[in-house]
Amino acid sequence: MATKDASGPGVFQNMVRHQYASDNILQSYDVLKPQRQVSHSPKASWIVYIHGGYFRDPKVDSTSLKPAISCIEEPQATSASDLQSRISGYASLNYRLAPHPAHPQDPNTTPSYTLNSAKWPDQPDDILAALKAGEAGITLPRAVVGVSGIYDFPAIHKTNPDYEDMTSSGMDKKYYEEASPALYTAEEYKEKWDKEKRVVVIAHSKDDGLVSWDQPEEMMTAFSGDGFATELVELKGQHNEIWEKGNELVRAIQKAVELVA
Ligand SMILES: N[C@@H](CC(=O)c1ccccc1NC=O)C(=O)O
Structure with missing residues (x-):
């Protein structure tokens, strides 16, 4: 127990x-x-x-x-x-x-x-x-779950210019694109993630308050097409509540586990 x-x-x-x-x-x-x-x-x-x-x-x-x-x-x-x-x-x-x-x-x-x-x-x-x-x-994981994430740094610096200070505290500008998972193509992911079934769950709340809905949407487009089992899960609650309460994070995990089965 x-x-x-x-x-x-x-x-x-x-x-x-x-x-x-x-x-x-x-x-x-x-x-x-x-x-x-x-x-x-x-x-x-x-x-x-x-x-x-x-x-x-x-x-x-x-x-x-x-x-x-x-x-x-x-x-x-x-x-x-x-x-x-x-x-x-x-x-x-x-x-x-x-x-x-x-x-x-x-x-x-x-x-x-x-x-x-x-x-x-x-x-x-x-x-x-x-x-x-x-x-x-x-x-190689069976599934990847993105939760309330930032997937494109250059894009979020446009929607939220004040975030660039946070990004630059841990990253030189030259890495902004390289560190943005939404800026890779499905082909690049397939090459690195060599599995028959690649489960991707992107979970995000429209009430996040810190990261807007265009970030998960953009991430989803990178995983579109053959070779991926993807789902965009709409969570409820604000950014920090997702893991602080835990139940919404569990919903994202549950979806990935279902898709893996
Ligand atoms: N708590 C963080 C801020 C933070 O986590 C955050 C801020 C804006 C957009 C997304 C965030 N979280 C990313 O995981 C800090 O104090 O630096």
């Missing part, structure tokens, strides 16, 4: 933190492998979570998956047992973060292993290192 503190954010007794590199404390990931009564379906999947926070918010980390895990693993959760049987476990990643103006650190007194000074491509490099470090090493 995955046990949880009834009062606070999910405290799971079986959750284990692993360090995949030792330059920075954030080069870690948390693993939860629930021991349950329900038997796993042969198609059960690992949920691998990569948190957001504009790759710089120290308040958003691997633990932001916990409310969603609670929704799935709590015995009283409605229709959760069906989803439980399709999930083998959870891995939630941390990666080095960029500096954040609201959380200043003095580089002269802050040890480098807690200093947030990441610059692109440190963030994706860390994520790839974490995926390779896992028990079996995660190679």
Whole structure:
């Protein structure tokens, strides 16, 4: 059983933190492998979570998956047992973060292993290192779920010019296109993601408040055509509520699990 503190954010007794590199404390990931009564379906999947926070918010980390895990693993959760049987476990990643103006650190007194000074491509490099470090090493996913994401940096700098400060805190301008998943073609994805069935779920709320609906729509067009099973899932709630409450994030996960089956 995955046990949880009834009062606070999910405290799971079986959750284990692993360090995949030792330059920075954030080069870690948390693993939860629930021991349950329900038997796993042969198609059960690992949920691998990569948190957001504009790759710089120290308040958003691997633990932001916990409310969603609670929704799935709590015995009283409605229709959760069906989803439980399709999930083998959870891995939630941390990666080095960029500096954040609201959380200043003095580089002269802050040890480098807690200093947030990441610059692109440190963030994706860390994520790839974490995926390779896992028990079996995660190679090609069955499904990818994008949740409340920014998929095109140049486009969001047009709709929200003030966001460029956030982007530039963790990324040089020369990477803006390269770091925008909506600017790759279906052919490029098919080449790198060599699977018969490529499940892509893009989940977003029209009430997001921070990232407008044109971002998920643009991401969907990149995955249109043969070779993809895609779905745009409309979530309910504001940007941070999606994982803070967890139930809407679970809906996105559930859709991916359904499409994989
Ligand atoms: N909390 C973040 C801001 C943030 O996460 C964000 C802001 C605008 C648009 C999208 C955002 N989140 C991306 O995952 C920060 O303080 O930098």
